[in-house]
Amino acid sequence: MGEAPAFFVDDLQNGCGLKYKDCETAIPNQDKTYVIGGSDDESSSSIGVRIYDEATGNWEIPIVLGTKPKPCKSHSAVSLNEDRILIITKGSSADDCIWFLEVDTQYVREQKKILGREVVAWSKGVGGNVHKPVVISGPSGVGKGTLISMLMKEFPTTFGFSVSHTTRASRGMEKDGVHYHFTERSVMEKEIKDGKFLEFASVHGNLYGTSIEAVEVVADAGKRCILDIDVQGARSVRASSLEAIFIFICPPSMEELEKRLRARGTEAEEQILKRLRNAEAEMEQGKSSGIFDHILYNDELEECYENLKKLLGLDGISYNVIPGPQRINLPQDHSVSKIDNKIIINYGTPELEKASKNLIVLDVSSLKGGAPGRTRGLDVYAIDSFSDGLNGINQPS
Ligand SMILES: Nc1nc2c(ncn2[C@@H]2O[C@H](COP(=O)(O)OP(=O)(O)O)[C@@H](O)[C@H]2O)c(=O)[nH]1
Numbered sequence: 001m002g003e004a005p006a007f008f009v010d011d012l013q014n015g016c017g018l019k020y021k022d023c024e025t026a027i028p029n030q031d032k033t034y035v036i037g038g039s040d041d042e043s044s045s046s047i048g049v050r051i052y053d054e055a056t057g058n059w060e061i062p063i064v065l066g067t068k069p070k071p072c073k074s075h076s077a078v079s080l081n082e083d084r085i086l087i088i089t090k091g092s093s094a095d096d097c098i099w100f101l102e103v104d105t106q107y108v109r110e111q112k113k114i115l116g117r118e119v120v121a122w123s124k125g126v127g128g129n130v131h132k133p134v135v136i137s138g139p140s141g142v143g144k145g146t147l148i149s150m151l152m153k154e155f156p157t158t159f160g161f162s163v164s165h166t167t168r169a170s171r172g173m174e175k176d177g178v179h180y181h182f183t184e185r186s187v188m189e190k191e192i193k194d195g196k197f198l199e200f201a202s203v204h205g206n207l208y209g210t211s212i213e214a215v216e217v218v219a220d221a222g223k224r225c226i227l228d229i230d231v232q233g234a235r236s237v238r239a240s241s242l243e244a245i246f247i248f249i250c251p252p253s254m255e256e257l258e259k260r261l262r263a264r265g266t267e268a269e270e271q272i273l274k275r276l277r278n279a280e281a282e283m284e285q286g287k288s289s290g291i292f293d294h295i296l297y298n299d300e301l302e303e304c305y306e307n308l309k310k311l312l313g314l315d316g317i318s319y320n321v322i323p324g325p326q327r328i329n330l331p332q333d334h335s336v337s338k339i340d341n342k343i344i345i346n347y348g349t350p351e352l353e354k355a356s357k358n359l360i361v362l363d364v365s366s367l368k369g370g371a372p373g374r375t376r377g378l379d380v381y382a383i384d385s386f387s388d389g390l391n392g393i394n395q396p397s
């Protein structure tokens with residue numbers, strides 16, 4: 001049935017006496033009110049967020065994760081559920097106007113625990129769907145990099161590699177920004193504190209991590225993201241709102257793993273021994289932790305590659321191409337309300353009320369992914385509220 005529309009500025013001023021600027025909206029959610037700022041302030045480079053805790057009467061400025069929407073003169077906002085608020089920025093381009101502010105999703109709750117502060121996270125809404133990202137884990141030397149290179153070579157327009165950050169030194173052939181972002185520990189630690197990472201872990205004595213941006217870059221290129229990360233990282237991604245397929249690669253034996261690591265010739269003896277020691281625990285966790293959807297044995301390379309392709313639906317006959325994102329043209333002046341899983345964007349003025357196509361419906365029942373990054377699965381369509389009879393949408397009572 002019908003639910004309350006966005007709680008707009010005037011309501012809040014009258015109701016609670018909270019102070020804010022014209023370009024802000026105030027959205028009550030659970031026992032807090034989120035004041036989401038516009039940007040009439042020239043110095044501000046993004047939309048701000050403040051939280052009013054009704055129980056304590058205190059304001060808090062949260063840590064804001066994810067890429068923020070660009071500043072805009074005004075926006076509409078509506079609480080989708082206890083987890084997230086939908087924001088529609090006015091005057092933005094068609095592919096940059098629908099945003100989600102996650103306030104209590106699993107990802108945000110985890111980040112609150114890690115960062116010890118109030119946290120919110122932005123995610124951009126994107127029409128259409130893409131295939132789930134692929135997380136590949138396995139012990140050092142098992143052949144993850146080799147398999148991923150084969151995939152990227154055969155399907156260059158389908159896959160994009162999530163370039164991780166690491167504090168380890170570059171190997172001879174590795175390029176900064178291509179294989180890894182090689183970085184100083186102090187810099188990476190600061191960026192982790194600032195919430196720039198989707199996940200990070202200490203592996204073989206170095207710090208490794210996937211920045212939110214690394215995943216967004218691939219998604220924005222319309223490609224399926226591949227992450228080569230360790231088991232701890234895979235566990236963190238499992239707990240995040242990035243819906244992915246998790247694949248663990250096993251060697252045929254520990255002897256063969258050692259042979260491959262030594263033959264690769266990229267590590268000093270001490271590092272080889274450390275990686276072999278860690279491999280035992282990784283194998284145990286990989287096989288039994290419940291994190292991974294699939295386990296592949298990399299004995300014969302070609303055979304393993306064929307199996308990987310099958311898992312990903314790339315076995316030659318039927319790669320199910322999902323249509324690209326829809327373009328969403330939202331009018332500048334509109335009001336927003338929520339009915340069940342549908343957001344109704346009304347841009348009819350009183351005089352135009354009888355004009356056709358004066359409602360846009362944003363169906364949010366199949367949202368996928370979320371902060372940090374992109375929320376996909378939005379279905380957007382225009383309807384004529386009178387002649388189409390709201391297309392079966394329950395009207396607010
Ligand atoms: N958690 C996490 N692990 C990563 C990331 N990038 C790489 N790794 C893992 O770190 C480990 C060491 O990687 P690397 O030094 O390139 O050695 P290699 O696996 O022997 O080629 C591997 O298990 C990788 O999967 C990351 O962003 N996050």
Ligand SMILES: Nc1ncnc2c1ncn2[C@@H]1O[C@H](COP(=O)(O)OP(=O)(O)O)[C@@H](O)[C@H]1O
Pocket residue numbers: 138139140141142143144145146147260261263264298299300301302304
């Ligand atoms: N199935 C396989 N049989 C033999 N050698 C392999 C196989 N898969 C990979 N290799 C070799 O093993 C070494 C380690 O592979 P690599 O892809 O670097 O592993 P990882 O990225 O998991 O550390 C490389 O020299 C690679 O050419």
